[in-house]
Amino acid sequence: MTYRMLAYCFRVMSSKYSPVYLQSRIDNFIDGLSALLDGLDEETFEHHRSGLIADKLEKDPSLSYQTGDYWSQIIDKRYMFDMSKLEAEELRTVRKDDVITWYNTYIRSSSPKRRRLAVHVYGCNSDIAEAAKLQEQSWTTIDDVKSLKVSSQFHSSLC
Numbered sequence: 001m002t003y004r005m006l007a008y009c010f011r012v013m014s015s016k017y018s019p020v021y022l023q024s025r026i027d028n029f030i031d032g033l034s035a036l037l038d039g040l041d042e043e044t045f046e047h048h049r050s051g052l053i054a055d056k057l058e059k060d061p062s063l064s065y066q067t068g069d070y071w072s073q074i075i076d077k078r079y080m081f082d083m084s085k086l087e088a089e090e091l092r093t094v095r096k097d098d099v100i101t102w103y104n105t106y107i108r109s110s111s112p113k114r115r116r117l118a119v120h121v122y123g124c125n126s127d128i129a130e131a132a133k134l135q136e137q138s139w140t141t142i143d144d145v146k147s148l149k150v151s152s153q154f155h156s157s158l159c
Contacts, residue, residue: 019120019128031109037100045096056088 012022046131060066071080105113122128142148 007010013124019122019133023120027109030107033103037096039102043094045099049091049094053088053091056084056091096147 010026012026014022069083070081073081073083105111107114121147
């Protein structure tokens, strides 16, 4: 979904609520993570980390899954066929303070290093005037995709 870029993604669809409302709910969730991380005790953090390590070290359920992983490494020209093992080893070094620092640097809405791409699709019965509220924020609307591609440096396409 993120084409091998380090990212996280929320995909929310609703026939009842507008994209503006859904975006505000996502923002509230992200802002609430700070309190969740601060309130997380070391034992619970260790439990979650151990579970993630166990998931990484779990054998592939079939040869098809393993083949897919290998082909992903080949297509991406990384050739790290033991990626899950390496990720598990790295996870062993991650501490709760590291996660909080990462959240504050890249996820928190007030962080200058935070980057976000929000795609809003409005249905035929939506109130487009509500979208004007978004212009008041420090967002950039992309109207000409070709100009953006010419003026920006992107990672090579995997497609």
